Ligand SMILES: Nc1ncnc2c1ncn2[C@@H]1O[C@H](COP(=O)(O)OP(=O)(O)OP(=O)(O)O)[C@@H](O)[C@H]1O
């Protein structure tokens with residue numbers, strides 16, 4: 001009993017081992033090893049095309065890894081020993097535990113804000129509708145959009161849509177959250193609201209894997225920062241270290257380019 | 261000009277024929293939706309057999325005339341021991357025909373929903389089937405309904421072809437009275453008028469349905 005507890009506290013929330021991913025002849029991830037300890041925020045930065053999105057999408061298996069292993073706690077995500085049908089089921093269970101927020105929001109346009117948030121808990125987890133509704137209202141409150149519950153996504157600003165997307169992912173009560181450049185499609189004045197919601201989430205102890213170009217967020221909210229280039233992890237260190245004193249020349253180059 | 265006495269006398273009989281036309285239209289509409297959705301989903305499926313059956317069905321129907329399809333079902337099949345009679349032959353033939361056109365419309369609509377919608381649904385733990393039913397199809401519907409409505413309007417007019425397999429719908433009713441009255445002009449004008457009533461009503465109702473499915477769009 002006590003050893004089990006001990007183990008569940010030390011096993012990282014997400015562990016990526018020797019991950020390779022190719023699209024045809026194009027090798028995008030070339031052996032990536034990453035650990036996200038529970039309750040930590042790991043920020044990934046890197047130039048366009050370095051494979052950051054691909055990495056995140058491999059974690060919840062929107063992309064099929066070419067080789068390597070990805071674990072959620074002690075569960076192997078890309079467990080190919082299952083039959084196809086069993087694997088589908090396994091994946092759906094894994095995805096229920098991994099929230100994902102996309103650059104383009106991807107809200108369901110035919111549903112109101114609250115229907116978006118309630119959709120998966122009701123239809124995937126088969127939870128009681130009234131119960132889900134009150135949780136959804138609380139989540140909308142948290143992201144500052146309680147008054148938009150009955151609006152359709154097309155009536156909201158990008159920043160508001162993205163906050164609904166975060167609430168929608170949180171409604172599944174995931175163990176960890178994946179964020180893929182969630183502020184890149186937003187007008188500059190709307191970025192702050194979204195980052196604030198994410199910082200709150202981090203403070204509450206959510207485990208987060210965040211791809212972003214927001215260096216301020218990386219520095220202030222990140223527990224660790226990874227610099228990725230050409231499909232490999234170039235540097236994996238503390239935010240302070242990477243911004244004040246990057247060891248790798250490529251990291252220095254990237255940071256000076258981006259902060260210009 | 262028009263012989264109004266003939267018109268007043270025969271209109272109720274033609275209206276009755278129009279009712280049968282309406283009935284055939286609705287039944288083949290339903291069949292056409294079932295065939296169309298099945299063929300569309302089959303054509304998009306990973307299953308090799310399903311996909312190719314759908315491709316063959318759509319190709320076969322779209323590359324041959326409806327009239328010949330009806331003749332094969334009504335006159336041809338009995339030779340193989342399958343005698344469906346004019347009513348079932350007519351509805352089945354029309355349903356199969358419009359189904360093939362619907363299939364391409366529905367497939368196009370499904371494919372026009374951005375890939376991000378499917379990914380968002382899957383990332384929330386939805387199975388492929390649930391994502392299709394709850395997320396993709398409702399959005400595809402908005403795009404599909406106008407062309408599907410168009411297919412339906414064409415279908416209503418195409419039902420006149422089943423008059424050739426002895427189904428006494430509107431066109432054949434009109435033809436039959438020509439034999440006894442020698443008034444082809446009045447009979448066909450009345451038939452045309454009744455077809456116009458049916459298609460115009462259908463267009464109107466389709467407009468209402470379109471308005472209902474477009475919620476969430478600006
Ligand atoms: N489905 C795909 N098919 C083929 N190539 C792909 C696919 N997805 C991504 N790639 C390629 O993989 C490489 C890495 O893409 P990825 O989107 O992971 O980069 P990124 O680091 O997220 O870049 P950005 O900062 O621009 O979002 C790119 O060269 C891209 O063109």
Ligand SMILES: [Mg+2]
Nearest residue numbers: 052053054181
């Ligand atoms: Mg990316």
